[in-house]
Amino acid sequence: MSDDTHREGPAGPARPPRLVDVAQRAGVSLATASRALRGREGVSPELAAHVRSVAAGMGYVANPHATTLAGGVTRVAGLIVYEIGDPYFSEIASGALRVAGENGWSVQICHTERAPHAELAQIRLLRAHRVGAIVMAGSGYVDRTDEAGAHRELLDFQDAGGRVAVIGRHHLRCDAVLPDNRGGGEAVAGHLLALGHRRIAIAAGPEHLTTVQDRLAGVRHALALAGLGTAAVPVVSADFTREGGRDSAERILRDHPGTTAVLALNDTMATGVLSVLRERGIDVPGRMSVAGFDDVQVAQDLAPALTTVALPMADMGAAALRLVLGPAPARPRRRTTGHRLMVRDSTGPAPG
Amino acid sequence: MSDDTHREGPAGPARPPRLVDVAQRAGVSLATASRALRGREGVSPELAAHVRSVAAGMGYVANPHATTLAGGVTRVAGLIVYEIGDPYFSEIASGALRVAGENGWSVQICHTERAPHAELAQIRLLRAHRVGAIVMAGSGYVDRTDEAGAHRELLDFQDAGGRVAVIGRHHLRCDAVLPDNRGGGEAVAGHLLALGHRRIAIAAGPEHLTTVQDRLAGVRHALALAGLGTAAVPVVSADFTREGGRDSAERILRDHPGTTAVLALNDTMATGVLSVLRERGIDVPGRMSVAGFDDVQVAQDLAPALTTVALPMADMGAAALRLVLGPAPARPRRRTTGHRLMVRDSTGPAPG
DNA sequence: TTGAAAGCGCTAACAA
DNA sequence: TTGTTAGCGCTTTCAA
Numbered sequence: 001m002s003d004d005t006h007r008e009g010p011a012g013p014a015r016p017p018r019l020v021d022v023a024q025r026a027g028v029s030l031a032t033a034s035r036a037l038r039g040r041e042g043v044s045p046e047l048a049a050h051v052r053s054v055a056a057g058m059g060y061v062a063n064p065h066a067t068t069l070a071g072g073v074t075r076v077a078g079l080i081v082y083e084i085g086d087p088y089f090s091e092i093a094s095g096a097l098r099v100a101g102e103n104g105w106s107v108q109i110c111h112t113e114r115a116p117h118a119e120l121a122q123i124r125l126l127r128a129h130r131v132g133a134i135v136m137a138g139s140g141y142v143d144r145t146d147e148a149g150a151h152r153e154l155l156d157f158q159d160a161g162g163r164v165a166v167i168g169r170h171h172l173r174c175d176a177v178l179p180d181n182r183g184g185g186e187a188v189a190g191h192l193l194a195l196g197h198r199r200i201a202i203a204a205g206p207e208h209l210t211t212v213q214d215r216l217a218g219v220r221h222a223l224a225l226a227g228l229g230t231a232a233v234p235v236v237s238a239d240f241t242r243e244g245g246r247d248s249a250e251r252i253l254r255d256h257p258g259t260t261a262v263l264a265l266n267d268t269m270a271t272g273v274l275s276v277l278r279e280r281g282i283d284v285p286g287r288m289s290v291a292g293f294d295d296v297q298v299a300q301d302l303a304p305a306l307t308t309v310a311l312p313m314a315d316m317g318a319a320a321l322r323l324v325l326g327p328a329p330a331r332p333r334r335r336t337t338g339h340r341l342m343v344r345d346s347t348g349p350a351p352g
Numbered sequence: 353m354s355d356d357t358h359r360e361g362p363a364g365p366a367r368p369p370r371l372v373d374v375a376q377r378a379g380v381s382l383a384t385a386s387r388a389l390r391g392r393e394g395v396s397p398e399l400a401a402h403v404r405s406v407a408a409g410m411g412y413v414a415n416p417h418a419t420t421l422a423g424g425v426t427r428v429a430g431l432i433v434y435e436i437g438d439p440y441f442s443e444i445a446s447g448a449l450r451v452a453g454e455n456g457w458s459v460q461i462c463h464t465e466r467a468p469h470a471e472l473a474q475i476r477l478l479r480a481h482r483v484g485a486i487v488m489a490g491s492g493y494v495d496r497t498d499e500a501g502a503h504r505e506l507l508d509f510q511d512a513g514g515r516v517a518v519i520g521r522h523h524l525r526c527d528a529v530l531p532d533n534r535g536g537g538e539a540v541a542g543h544l545l546a547l548g549h550r551r552i553a554i555a556a557g558p559e560h561l562t563t564v565q566d567r568l569a570g571v572r573h574a575l576a577l578a579g580l581g582t583a584a585v586p587v588v589s590a591d592f593t594r595e596g597g598r599d600s601a602e603r604i605l606r607d608h609p610g611t612t613a614v615l616a617l618n619d620t621m622a623t624g625v626l627s628v629l630r631e632r633g634i635d636v637p638g639r640m641s642v643a644g645f646d647d648v649q650v651a652q653d654l655a656p657a658l659t660t661v662a663l664p665m666a667d668m669g670a671a672a673l674r675l676v677l678g679p680a681p682a683r684p685r686r687r688t689t690g691h692r693l694m695v696r697d698s699t700g701p702a703p704g
Numbered sequence: 705t706t707g708a709a710a711g712c713g714c715t716a717a718c719a720a
Numbered sequence: 721t722t723g724t725t726a727g728c729g730c731t732t733t734c735a736a
Contacts, residue, residue, distance in 0.1 A: 035716095062713085063421070065426075066421055067715075069418055071727090084442055107460065107462075297594075303654060371729065372730095386732085396705065420712085
């Protein structure tokens with residue numbers, strides 16, 4: 001039994017059509033077919049349209065490996081997130097996937113699980129896969145040596161012609177989409193102050209993350225304007241997770257019993273805070289107000305509905321993808337997002 | 353001008369070394385270098401070790417596009433989901449990404465936004481990208497002609513040597529991970545019956561989805577055992593989204609005012625149902641019980657905490673990836689999951 | 705055991 | 721405007 005018989009016999013599977021198949025069917029040469037499909041100069045409009053319709057009819061999609069090898073760019077973007085199961089990142093991914101799809105790109109997603117070492121490994125992997133662009137989402141590190149390796153690898157990739165954008169990191173020499181962490185921090189802290197709260201505790205994420213520091217800076221700025229110094233406002237750091245939120249809440253209740261408002265630096269932590277308060281039967285917002293940050297989709301459905309700062313996550317993912325799909329800029333661009341304070345049921349006037 | 357000058361001139365960024373560079377440096381032929389690096393027969397152990405050390409010293413990584421084009425397998429899996437922003441799917445993706453990473457594979461994720469037509473297009477795209485495996489998550493269609501094209505493309509891919517697994521679809525001739533939709537439906541309906549509810553309404557997702565029909569079959573079976581016929585239990589279909597849940601809830605309140613329990617066929621819909629009841633000031637579970645399905649992470653934090661059927665989404669994603677990464681089976685395998693009824697605060701005794 | 709050379713499917717320089 | 725053809729970097733026969 002010959003290999004051919006096995007592969008192309010009547011029972012055999014149809015392999016994806018190649019450019020040569022399209023060309024043959026359309027009655028043109030390989031080069032013409034290629035030009036028509038890529039929309040290059042030098043093909044009459046009618047012929048080009050004909051080739052395209054033939055290709056569409058056959059369900060033809062170029063083999064990206066051949067395309068890449070032949071010198072074209074790969075229409076695959078790598079998206080690096082901490083954890084795709086986290087709604088903050090899945091909403092970013094959703095926006096990115098949408099824009100990618102609209103432009104005929106695919107997206108390869110990788111986890112890092114919040115380890116700078118993994119970031120470097122993932123970037124290397126994406127480079128080895130010769131992706132055309134890399135989008136890295138998630139906070140930077142306060143100590144830049146933590147991300148030096150990843151940064152360097154990203155710049156090498158960029159210098160070699162790859163496109164790069166980061167979401168939520170400043171001080172990297174590449175395009176960036178920057179959520180308004182500081183402004184949001186000011187807004188939500190201002191909201192608590194306006195409600196009369198003075199004994200506010202912060203449930204913060206890991207202190208080595210710039211996102212935490214930026215949000216904190218905004219919060220502290222607002223507090224300082226109200227005459228509350230850093231010493232007056234305890235900051236309890238834990239993981240940026242529901243468990244971390246629970247942990248912070250317990251420590252706040254134990255060490256700072258007079259607290260009337262907990263400001264969690266993301267919604268996932270706020271969820272954990274609320275769960276502890278519910279278990280202890282502490283009324284929210286009657287006895288304790290709780291606010292979050294991000295406005296993930298479920299924030300509005302928590303018990304009680306969470307007051308938080310809305311960041312346009314899906315738009316951020318979409319914007320990052322647009323940055324890397326568009327022409328390479330002469331110098332790094334920044335796209336800053338706005339924020340919206342969403343006042344719901346978890347915050348109320350300070351008791352007393 | 354030598355090739356070397358061109359490649360390593362001071363002006364351009366260093367391009368990754370190629371196999372031929374390794375071969376040259378090691379003083380062997382291309383073929384020998386390839387064999388040594390891939391651990392194939394026919395190279396003396398010493399030579400092989402030498403080649404490998406030279407390659408390692410140069411930081412050589414094979415160009416996967418060239419490898420793929422030359423007939424190797426790509427260690428990239430395609431994962432097709434309806435919408436990555438939906439927690440059901442992002443949890444599946446999380447499990448899949450973890451297993452892929454552990455095995456040196458990458459994952460390319462695509463959206464279909466619940467359109468059978470898009471499924472076919474995505475499978476074609478993944479095939480054209482020559483992924484080594486495809487995992488398709490999400491419900492099948494009751495009318496098989498809706499998915500005939502996608503199914504056929506998937507089988508073609510499989511017959512051509514690709515690995516395929518589906519999550520949540522039966523009647524496809526490939527490996528499958530099957531959540532216990534029917535058993536879960538029985539369990540949650542049984543729970544409502546045990547609480548004394550007899551006027552139960554179902555907030556169902558689109559009726560053309562097999563997931564909806566399977567869950568419904570379980571529910572109806574339990575209801576029938578309790579003497580409740582199909583006619584006695586209104587089924588209100590809407591989108592499998594929060595909005596769909598809101599829509600169903602409004603229709604149930606309007607058309608079936610005596611209802612004491614709403615059974616939503618997924619948690620996202622249940623979330624919408626709860627939000628309507630909250631807006632109307634209807635006490636849950638005092639006047640109306642609500643139950644969901646899936647147990648997405650936030651179910652426990654809703655107001656009130658949602659009684660639901662837990663499905664191990666992350667494990668399902670992980671299991672699907674293990675199926676496609678392992679050796680090809682002689683015949684399709686099924687991995688069925690269990691379910692766990694999570695009784696929380698949204699269900700209580702029937703009023704009256 | 706080793707090497708030479710023919711592809712894999714595509715792009716782009718060069719010819720016609 | 722269209723076609724011919726030489727690579728891109730690798731794997732894998734087939735020869736030596």
